Amino acid sequence: MTDLLVIGSGPAGVSAAVYALRAGLSVTMLAKDGGALGKTEMIENYYGFEEPVSGAALLENGEKQAVRLGAALVRDEVVGLGFNGNLVANGLRGTYEARAAILATGASRVTPPVPGLREFEGAGVSYCAVCDAFFYRGKDVAVLGNGQYALHEAAELLPVAGSVTLLTDGMPVPGGLPEGLKADGRKLQAVEGDKAVAAARFADGDSLPIAGVFIAVGVAGSDALARKLGALTEGNRIVVDADMATNVPGLFAAGDCTGGLKQIVKAVHEGAVAGMSAAKYVRSLK
Template sequence: MGKVLILGAGPAGVSAALYAKRGGAEVTVVYKGNDTGALGKAELIQNYYGLEKAVSGEELERRGIEGAKALGIDFVEDELVELGYGDDFKSFKAKSAKAEYRAEAVIIAAGASRRSLPLPGLKELEGHGVSYCATCDAFFYKGKTVAVLGAGDYALHEAEVLLPHAAKVYLFTNGEEAGKVPAGVEVIPGKLASLQGTDRVEKTVFADGRELPLDGLFVALGTAGSTELARKLGVMLEGGNIKVDGQMATNVPGIFAAGDCTGGLLQIAKAVYQGAEAGLAAVKFLRGKA
């Protein structure tokens, strides 16, 4: 039938792989390995169908990948730097620093990458008070003090999501200028020096020496990732997200997208649904070429 190359091994990518494989396609999933996406950084997942008890995002992600591997789906840990047409302009090729992958259809499901900072303590406290999704984790900070790191539209949205839950919401712009800040959010523009805590986030320290007690920090420094690869093929974007139709097809025949990179609700359930649609659509596309 043909090959389907899937970029990303989160809920959308794995779901797409399962449906494409069951449809008869040869499937390869390329993902960054230990550089996990939003799900892998989630502290606890408990608002998802079939979970008797809350599990870490890392564990749920592992289960998904292992289940797909059991069906014979090929997973490759690699970081792609290029996505383009094959020599015949009827297929596609993706390149990394060490390999090249070819396929007749591509599903972009690498998520919306969260730009980060080389801030001491940030990476160490991921999943322990540092979050990348307010919609996912706001509930766990009811009545607590939190901050959003960022200054763009995404950061302002995250702060707005947190307001009904947290007792206090700060916006750390780290020297950048913020847009229209929601009422009730206090802006602190100073440069950050470090994030501190023993087992969880406890406080942030600013470059001028000030300290601020904190229960959680939500990182929202913008999105990129999947869209950067999509741009190389002329895929249309909408508000920084990949534009797709109801079958997850982009404007480029043979290129599909699913999950966080398409915008909208950044939730597992939505990513799994879109992945299923994309996998089925890719199989239908390949059958049409046969």
């Protein structure tokens, strides 16, 4: 077990790790890839660079800095977050436990443009299987997505729901489906119902009767992970106080996932605050 888990290795995550390490904490950074920053071709509005720098280069330098100071950098995709007395991150390759955690994987940028999803949020459309599976026990539900995160959410629902169908919305159906999971690769036209979700309608005119749709497109963003622990969110923004603390003890957030200006300078600042706040929290437990 480590003192602090930092989920994400971008500007917010690295800054959080650096300040927590300098405060004497042991830190493990979990990161799947470079996210949006790794795909940015040129940055010229960040302090200290005479010439433009690529996002990939900035990301690599930041990770190396954190590792040099003592952080353990683990390449894994985090698909779940739980609590067993400590905070536990569930990855595709392992499980990681710590006294505190900082969410810094950025904001969710993938919103399926399917009519009905926004309208039925809270009335059949959910973003957290572990949170809401209980409400769909014995009912037919669907998971929208085609990646490892979608398969993880489907696996959470299978023991509880009457049936679970993976809807890939025209994307390829992944291999290695869990036993009992159905899959439909047709393009979605809309999610329909009266006061709550009743069906998914496909572009070919067919409909699939369902009581709920769980959104799991792409990878699990910070807001999706926060919801799994009951942290307050507003849209895709995690609600934090001035110390970057959520309403869940030991859980902090920094960067794009907290809303506001989506710039590196803001992410670095919030990461530093979150790292120092996490250090103060962990010391209070000892």
